[in-house]
Amino acid sequence: MYAHKRLIKRLSPDHQKIEAIIRQLENVTAGFNGECRVDQMVQEVLFNKHFYYFPNFECQLSPTRIAQIDSVLLTQSYILLIEIKNMRGTLHFQEQPYQLIQELDGQSIAYHCPQMQLLRASDTFERWLKNMKFQQLPIYKTIIMPNNRTVIKTAPTTVPLIMSKEIALFIQKINELPVVISEAQLEALIHSINVNNKSYKHRPLCEKYNIPIEQIKKGIICHCGTSGIRISERTWHCPKCQAVIPNAIKQTLYDWFSICAEEITITECIDFLSCNSRTLISRVLNNNNYIAIGKTRSRRFKLNNEETFYQ
Ligand SMILES: [Zn+2]
Secondary structure (H helix, E strand, C coil): CHHHHHHHHCCCCCCCCHHHHHHHHHHHHHHHHHHHHHHHHHCCCCCCCCEEEEEEEEEEEECCEEEEEEEEEEECCCEEEEEECCCCCEEEEEECCEEEEEEECCEEEEECCHHHHHHHHHHHHHHHHHHCCCCCCCEEEEEEECCCCCEEEECCCCCCEEEHHHHHHHHHHHCCCCCCCCHHHHHHHHHHHHHHCCCCCCCCHHHHHCCCHHHCCCCCECCCCCECEEEECCEEEECCCCEECCCHHHHHHHHHHHHHCCEEEHHHHHHHHCCCCHHHHHHHHCCCCEEEECCCCCCEEEECCHHHHCC
16 A cells, blocks of 8 residues: 555656556555454454464465465364455456456446455365365355445355454354364464465565656655655755655655565665765665675665565
């Protein structure tokens, strides 16, 4: 979400891809809000046994086969795979072929069918569990609609679809299933998942949307979209907000890594920050936030830890 917001500020307002990026930001934001609402509803469930809940679950079976699931609930009795669809308008879950059609503002838009996404993810996860010798745990699947005003014209028949208010009752019902693995086995399974579940790696948006880096606005840009004016070595001022731009260098570098490329050279950094002090740039990059790759002349830098970087 953050990267999309920053990309919009770094593109010219009449860029040919701006509308698609704004639409994608709306989808990502709606998806995130929906997931938060579902996470809250899961917290209302009364559990009579140990459980683990993984938002943004990822399971890698092979280098080419990865299952990504919005949320996964694990207990000693079952595994529940949850796909969350926060969508407006009227929905048709078509099955021959599997496709999700959304009718909104007089338009019909086709999406990948969440039923098929769950069936594929479940197949991958089931094979992984078998490799790990945990095949005795039954896998349940559900699609959750966090938006109560969504109209379901054609309901799915392969995977149950529930609204967010039904979550607690749905989970409490499957909580009555008999225990099939011991507490120690559940702990061992969670350990294997934690080792296998790699954090999601973001691709720079220029690569995702096929935008040449030259089309990205350079320099320090305030959250209001105005270019900052340098007032001291490390401080930039926004003439519109009449305020200092917080963490100007750090934020601009994060823009580079999330929008332009996974690596940066000192020359690229000087150019992107529009700041010609090689000493300052060297000092900024030779820091724990970055990992240096290569020899002095062609040295490149990449982010050390994406999650802790922008705080
Ligand atoms: Zn501003």
